Amino acid sequence: MRKVRPGLTAEGAGLAGDRVVAAGSIARTLVAAIARALRGTDCADLGHTGPPVSRFAGTPEPVRRAVATRAVGRVALTAGQAAEVDAERVARWFADQYPCRRYPGVLVGSPHGAAAHLAVALGVPWLPAGFEMIAHWPQGAVEHPRAALDHGAGLAGRLLAGNPDLHLRQVHCPASRGALAGATVLLTARWRRLPTAYRRFLAERLAPGAPVLVLRDGRTWPVLETADGHSFQVGCPGSGLDPVDFHPDSHALRQVLRSAGGNRTHWELPEIGAAPAAAEHAVESGFELDVREWTARHTHRLRRLVFPAPEVLSAAIADLYRHWLRAAGKTGDRLVVECGRLLDPWQVLRAGLVPYWCENATRRSVEQVEWWLAGSGAFSSVDVLPEPPGVRSPALAGLPQWLAVAGFGRRRRALDRTAARGYPVTSVPTRRATEVLRAQPCDLPVPPPLEVADALAVLRDIGTREGLLVS
Structure with a gap:
């Protein structure tokens, strides 16, 4: 058997896509829903993604948080598994879910539920420009974003060693993830190049001259660029809060941390510049450039849909x-x-x-x-x-x-x-x-x-x- 250098993944090896991509993540859900619709079936087999106890309204909050943490711990990636992630295999897993036939077009890019309805109305698939992963954070705490950054940087190094074409955006958001933000880290991986599996899909599944539509989420958020291929943000646009709401003296932060079982007095915020950058569901410029070059070489037309906020596209x-x-x-x-x-x-x-x-x-x-x-x-x-x-x-x-x-x-x-x-x-x-x-x-x-x-x-x-x- 051919040996693999530590931190690198052999071709065809690594974790399966459904093990890598976070259960319940929006990209995973949308691909599953669109693929079913293109087959003429519904989503009756898409089951529960939350911890079982969360189905009961009367569960005490401390118990709810503890059980939720244990449940996500069973599916989160370990540090060792992070080194086994193969982003190319993930791309193949996404593409292989669609029926094997020729399509009159394809959507690629940012996740958005209305894009699923657009894809089905057009009779075309949607391929995400990124995916979410959840990894263990031993001895983590929801009120320690600085420590989350340090732990995430180590995980990012393992992931990027075998996947240099990824950009990893780490998101620490107790407002949208609750107590889970203190037990795991959320990494949104974005392809900086068009994956080989996507190139193959476009070449084999697109009808001659069929257009490629790039969907871009134009939202921004303050971001800390920590290293080549890894960046960090506290909070996110989807939380419904503003960046200022994650500052230590914020009343909203106090409420969020209390609900998540954290302590505002221990909030350790890294130094993040005020200038906003593209938020976690953006499309990498290199990815879009690759799509543009591919369409030009293969006589397909490139079209773009850029939305400043989700409700605009909805x-x-x-x-x-x-x-x-x-x-x-x-x-x-x-x-x-x-x-x-x-x-x-x-x-x-x-x-x-x-x-x-x-x-x-x-x-x-x-x-x-x-x-x-x-x-x-x-x-x-x-x-x-x-x-x-x-x-x-x-x-x-x-x-x-x-x-x-x-x-x-x-x-x-x-x-x-x-x-x-x-x-x-x-x-x-x-x-x-x-x-x-x-x-x-x-x-x-x-x-x-x-x-x-x-x-x-x-x-x-x-x-x-x-x-x-x-x-």
């Missing part, structure tokens, strides 16, 4: 779906508001629904769907699927705010009771969205797939005023 895709459904002779008057991992593109298509995706259950996300509804034509029915985040945070929307969203329906106003039971500290599986949407009446036949050029023209028309860049 609103544009919802409007696109309404336009598409009405052009096919349907009403386009039934809305489903999805949240986080509670989505099912195939059931949305089967029922002829208009989908609006909230990135998470923060007040900001819910306020944006309220504003969009207030400025849109009325919907006869509104179904709301709020994903409980499993943690408490001052940034979260309360159930009355979610109920207000459902109240925009003229005849039907429904907030999923299972998701609402024990909100926000319980958790529900992705398949809960499937169970709810299966109860919706069919609106068949499904409209013919959207043409990429037609979809982009509509998105440019309705999204430009909100800041969506279509080029």
Whole structure:
């Protein structure tokens, strides 16, 4: 057997993709949902990703935190396993989930739930430009981001030794991860080059001349560049808080740490510059450059969708779906508001629904769907699927705010009771969205797939005023 140098991974060796990519991470969920929809199936087999105890609202907080920590510890990567990660194998795992056929296009880039609906409407796959990993942090503490940085730097060195084409963004965010931020470190890996598996996928699965759409999350956040290939940020845009809320004297931080079992007086913040950089779900410039060069060499057209905030793309895709459904002779008057991992593109298509995706259950996300509804034509029915985040945070929307969203329906106003039971500290599986949407009446036949050029023209028309860049 050929020996492998310590820290390096042999071709075809290393951990399997489903072991490396964090369970419940958004990229993993979206690839699974889109692949199923392209096969004509729903997400009924996508199960529970949270610790079992988090399903019960009455569990005391210390017990909940302890059990959640133990549960994630069983699937987190060890320091030794970090050296076995093979990012190329992860790329193959993503690509191999899609049906083996020719496609009229492909989406690549940042994760976004509305992009899943766009991909299914176009009949194309989506390939993520990065993925999340969770690794053990022995003797960690949620109030010690400086210590988290030190531990993460060691893990990053092991990972990058065998994967030099990755950039690792470490995110320490107790507001979105709760107590888990003190037991594990979250590393978002972004490819700095187009992986070989993706090149092969594009060459073998794209129809001649089919376009490649690059989706870019344009959000920024203060970042500390610690070394070549490794960077660090405290908090994240998805937390619903601002960077200033993670400073030691912040009232919001006090609430967050208390909920996560931490102590604000021990908060050790590394020196992070005030100038913002691209946040964790951005697309690396080298990755996009490789895509551009590949499309130019192989006579495929490159198109770009850049959104400054998730709600901009969510609103544009919802409007696109309404336009598409009405052009096919349907009403386009039934809305489903999805949240986080509670989505099912195939059931949305089967029922002829208009989908609006909230990135998470923060007040900001819910306020944006309220504003969009207030400025849109009325919907006869509104179904709301709020994903409980499993943690408490001052940034979260309360159930009355979610109920207000459902109240925009003229005849039907429904907030999923299972998701609402024990909100926000319980958790529900992705398949809960499937169970709810299966109860919706069919609106068949499904409209013919959207043409990429037609979809982009509509998105440019309705999204430009909100800041969506279509080029």
